[in-house]
Amino acid sequence: MTTQANDILAARMLALADDELILAHRNSEWTGHAPILEEDIGLANIAQDELGHAMLWYNLYTEMKGGDPDHLVFFREAEAWRNVQLVELPKGDWAFTMLRQFLFDAYELVLLARLVESQHSGIAQAAAKIQREEIYHYRHSSSWVRRLGLGTEESRRRMQRALDEILPYTTQLFLAPTDEAVLVQAGYFPSLDEVRATWLAQVQAWLADANLVVPALPATSPPRDEHTPHLVALLDEMQKVARLDATAEW
Numbered sequence: 151m152t153t154q155a156n157d158i159l160a161a162r163m164l165a166l167a168d169d170e171l172i173l174a175h176r177n178s179e180w181t182g183h184a185p186i187l188e189e190d191i192g193l194a195n196i197a198q199d200e201l202g203h204a205m206l207w208y209n210l211y212t213e214m215k216g217g218d219p220d221h222l223v224f225f226r227e228a229e230a231w232r233n234v235q236l237v238e239l240p241k242g243d244w245a246f247t248m249l250r251q252f253l254f255d256a257y258e259l260v261l262l263a264r265l266v267e268s269q270h271s272g273i274a275q276a277a278a279k280i281q282r283e284e285i286y287h288y289r290h291s292s293s294w295v296r297r298l299g300l301g302t303e304e305s306r307r308r309m310q311r312a313l314d315e316i317l318p319y320t321t322q323l324f325l326a327p328t329d330e331a332v333l334v335q336a337g338y339f340p341s342l343d344e345v346r347a348t349w350l351a352q353v354q355a356w357l358a359d360a361n362l363v364v365p366a367l368p369a370t371s372p373p374r375d376e377h378t379p380h381l382v383a384l385l386d387e388m389q390k391v392a393r394l395d396a397t398a399e400w
Contacts (some may be wrong), residue, residue, distance in 0.1 A: 151270075151336070156214055158329055159339065163211040164207075169254075170207065172233045173200055173237040176239075177194075193247075202283075207276065208223070224388075225392070228381045232374045233374070233377075235319050235378050235381075236323065237254065239319070243308060245311070249309060253316065256349055257323050258280070259281070261340070268337065295362075296356075299362050309362055321370075324349075326342040326343065
């Protein structure tokens with residue numbers, strides 16, 4: 151692999167890892183507050199899975215670029231994170247959380263179906279492991295979308311409000327690096343335009359079946375190094391203990 155391809159691929163690994171970790175943190179905020187006990191346990195398990203997925207991608211990143219995953223998580227400032235704004239938004243109500251999870255799960259399944267065929271063996275192996283767990287995440291979140299969209303007038307209203315707010319943020323998931331072709335031609339990473347087309351067809355059909363009106367997506371998206379103030383607050387909470395003593399051993 152050329153140095154250029156290694157650097158571009160490492161950046162993709164970091165973005166995947168950051169997405170997973172920040173979403174895991176947001177979902178963990180429901181612990182003890184979910185609508186029913188089964189969902190309290192279920193979403194906590196999903197958050198734990200996402201932390202594991204983040205670690206797989208962080209490990210691949212550090213294999214390519216060096217460094218330590220714990221240092222990446224606990225000692226980076228917000229401007230150095232590469233997660234999409236979608237996952238850093240506050241958890242909102244249950245409709246907001248389930249819809250965000252559904253949109254992200256659907257994206258991951260489409261992406262992972264291509265990454266399991268990556269010519270990079272480490273990526274293919276990580277994708278295969280994550281894919282097995284993501285199938286269950288998608289089943290969980292997609293069932294809630296239908297349940298709330300086709301439920302009461304109030305549940306549908308909340309779902310529609312969440313969809314109107316969240317969907318524009320999804321465009322950032324498919325923002326490709328300027329030299330994406332290097333990875334596509336090498337067979338390391340799929341074209342994000344192709345991933346987006348497949349994802350959009352799937353989620354539009356599911357949302358329409360759930361009696362929801364799908365708004366138009368914006369034509370442009372901010373880069374992954376632009377964040378909302380919510381990320382700063384989240385990182386302050388997540389990193390504060392580690393930063394009390396950077397040399398401590400856990």
